[in-house]
Structure formats: structure tokens, C-alpha cells
Amino acid sequence: MIHPIASKTLRQHIASFTPIPDPLAIGEPMDTKVAYLSYEEMDQDSRDFVDSLSEVHEDFDDDLALQAVNELGVHADMNEYIDWIEKNAPTQPSLLGQTDTATAFRSEYDVMRQLLDSEPESNPLFVQLEKLWVGFVEQTEKSIRNLLSVQHLVYVLNKLQESKRSYGEKRVLPEWLDRGKPRLLAVKENVTYQMVLSIYEKDRNFAFPTRNEIFICNGNTRSEEVRLFLNRALADPNSYYCMVNCHLLSYDVCRVIETRLSNTADDTVKDYGLAFVYAEEKRDARIRAFLDKNVVKNCRQANLAVLREYVGNSLKLPKNNYSVDPGRYSARLIRSKRAGVGKSLQKSNLCSQLRQKLKGMDVTIPIYRTIDTDHVIARLNAKLGNGFRDVGRNTIHLDIAHEVESGVDELLFNLIILRSLVNSEGVVWQAQPTQYYIIESMPLIRKDGFCRHEVLELLPTITCITPTQALDFYQGNSGKQCFYILFL
Incomplete structure (x- = not known):
């Protein structure tokens, strides 16, 4: 399940983590946690050791020398200090960059805070998490533990769940529905x-x-x-x-x-x-x-018109997002009652207009006879990865054939309205604001004039019509207030 979390909230919970005692150590004397001191907080003997280690080799990092003295104390042999530094020296530049000795690492908690403080809050959440993981790998190579452990993850998830329980008011329900029982x-x-x-x-x-x-x-x-x-x-x-x-x-x-x-x-x-x-x-x-x-x-x-408005509000793009959609929606249905009236041309025009302004990929997924969610997700993953890393403005075109009778509502309700799709193995495709979904269909029509696939009635729609229908529309004989497109 995908649950959106504000990056600021996530950062607060990560920063508030205090390492939990190892349950495997129950019954054994618990080691006292080493207090990591900054250079200014050390006594003169410790400072001398740090200075000596820094002068042994010009490639030794001052922070590593400081950590070595904190780890081994001032009574170890000089070779032990050198071995410790060589063993824990990073093989690549640190994510944190050069830091002042006054803000050197004093504990696992301080390392996590350093990682968090180095990451701007404006970055997307997945970018922040990725950099935290890189920092974790680098710092664990230096024998600093408990940065993003399983215990840490459990702590963060529990805090998020607690904040969700205490946040906001109850959802208001229709008068014919109540709570407290299924x-x-x-x-x-x-x-x-x-x-x-x-x-x-x-x-x-x-x-x-x-x-x-x-x-x-x-x-x-x-x-x-x-x-x-x-x-x-x-x-x-x-x-x-x-x-x-x-x-x-x-x-x-x-x-x-x-x-x-x-x-x-x-x-x-x-x-x-x-x-x-x-x-x-x-x-x-x-x-x-x-x-x-x-x-x-x-x-x-x-009322159907009310539901259309409700769905449309959820699909509306912010004003600062460039859009070629006539209503600035993130999804658009292009439909007709017969073949050969320009649905594919309208789709191509929308994609061409978008490519004139923004880079990205145009992915087409044809759907014939039956709908296979596993195939749809596999196709999306093959073209766009997991969906979270795309930096361009991509279009995803679902070309649903006329003969497809079942599964259309489930697919479109999950992908377009709920904004995610899950395959049989639990792999999730999460729709993103940078993706423009175009559904092309010549749907089956019920006797009452509505689509057999009810979700199609909820989506922003362009209806392609014949020249005769267009003439009736412009002469005021149609009576329909839809958005029509005519291709000659």
C-alpha cells in the first residue's frame, strides 16, 4: 500500500530516533555507550593524540583521527590507532563532505542528524531517502552502527502510525451510513x-x-x-x-x-x-x-455530474505544471461511437504539443480481448522504471479495444482514480503527477445510452464525432454539452 508522507514529518521522526538496546544482549551486562567528544571537548592529552594521528599521514581524515581516539582512548599503541584509521577510511568521498571538527561525529545519533541536516527539505522524498541510504552505507563502512537499522525502521513506522491516528477529524459520511459496525x-x-x-x-x-x-x-x-x-x-x-x-x-x-x-x-x-x-x-x-x-x-x-466534478478535482494539475490537456487534467478519455473519426490523431496531437515543450517518453499499451494487469505493469516498468524516478513529462496511452468486455472498470478505477496498480506478485505501480494518461476507447453502450464500463463516464472526455453529427451540433440539434472534436 502506498501512503503519502510529508518529508518534513519523516525527517522529524528519523531525527528523534534513539537506538534501542539489542534484545539478544538481554541477561548480559550492557556496555556503556561511548560518549563521542568533539575536539574542543577533549582534554589536552586527547587533543595531542588527534594531532599526532593527523600528522602521521597527510591522507588521513581529521574526523577519522578524532573517531579513533574516541573509540580506543588515549592508552592504545600508535599502531592500533593507525590500523583503526586504515580499516575505517572511506574508499570514496563522503556524502557529508568536509565538516568542521567542532561538529564532528560524536555518536550514531549525531551521524543521522548530520545526514538529515545536509539534505534540503525541498528535495523530493525519494531523493532524501536515497541519499540517507548512501550515507548509511558509507558510514557503516566506518564501523558506525545503528543508523537505519530494522529497529530504526520500526520506530519510524510506529511514529508515523501514531501521528496518523491523532491527526485531523473524522471523515464526514452520507446520512445513510454510520460507523462502529461493518x-x-x-x-x-x-x-x-x-x-x-x-x-x-x-x-x-x-x-x-x-x-x-x-x-x-x-x-x-x-x-x-x-x-x-x-x-x-x-x-x-x-x-x-x-x-x-x-x-x-x-x-x-x-x-x-x-x-x-x-x-x-x-x-x-x-x-x-x-x-x-x-x-x-x-x-x-x-x-x-x-x-x-x-x-x-x-x-x-x-448525481453523476457531482461525481464527475469530484473525480475531476482530484485529477486537476496545479497551475505551475505545464499541461496540454484542454482542462489541465492528468488523465483524458478520447472516445467515439464508431471507428475512423480521429481518436488516434487527437492522441498524437496531444503528445506532439507536449513534446514541443517538455522531454519525456510516449508509452502505448494496447489492450485486446482481456486485461492482464501483470502485463500492463511489466510494460510500464520496462519503459519507465518504477515510476518514481522519471524526470520528464511522460504520456501513457491505453488503447482499449472495442471487444474488451470485462476488467476495464477495475483497471481504470485503480490506475486513474486511486492512482496505483498492483500485480499478482504485489508489485505496485504508482501514478505520478508528471504522467499524462490518455485512454482511447470505442466503448460498448448500454440501452440507456451510458457506457457499459461505468468508470469511463467519470473521466474528463473528448468525444470524436462524424461530420453529420458535427453539423447537427453546430445547428443546435444535438442537445449535448460535451466537448467535441471533429477531424475532417
């Missing part, structure tokens, strides 16, 4: 995702939902995934969690849900928010048999 929502299969967004649309001040809060089930959903999701939902009193398409879950996975929800006595959070959404057409769904008493009978779906 709720079952039976909805029509062709509006499932619109109903899910209706839950979150009520509170525009709360963050747009992510994969952490909405879990899309399928026939391959594993028990471990569900167990982790439930543990997170039952421990969060502020947000609201949904499991979608629960009618697709296997018997074993449903048993995991039943067991976990039947054993909540030890949970400290009592006003959690958790809903299970299933297709009302699937009357024999296992999840319905278990939660039949908790069915919400009066759930109401928000």
Missing part, C-alpha cells in the same frame, strides 16, 4: 464504482481516497491481502474503508473476513468505518449470508 451495501453491478465514490464525495475537505482505503476485490484476491486491509480499517477511527466487488471473493477469503470481524473485542478503536460492497444481482454471494443483518437498505448514489 456495513453491507447491495448495489447494481453497473454502478458499483459510482456508489463507492458517493461515500467519499460527501466530505470534500478530507483527502481523496486511495488504495489504502478502497480495496478492489477479484477472483484472485488472497486471504493475506484481506487480513491486512481489515486490520488497517479496524484501527483507524478517522477515515472510512470499503471492500468492493465482494461477491467475487472465494469461500476461504470470506471465512477470513468472518473470523476477523467476529474477534474485535481486543481492538481499541470502536468507531471504525468499514463497508462491503457487492452486486445485488449476486444473491448467492457468501458475504451476504454473513452480513445480512448489517445491510444498508436506503443507500443513495450521488
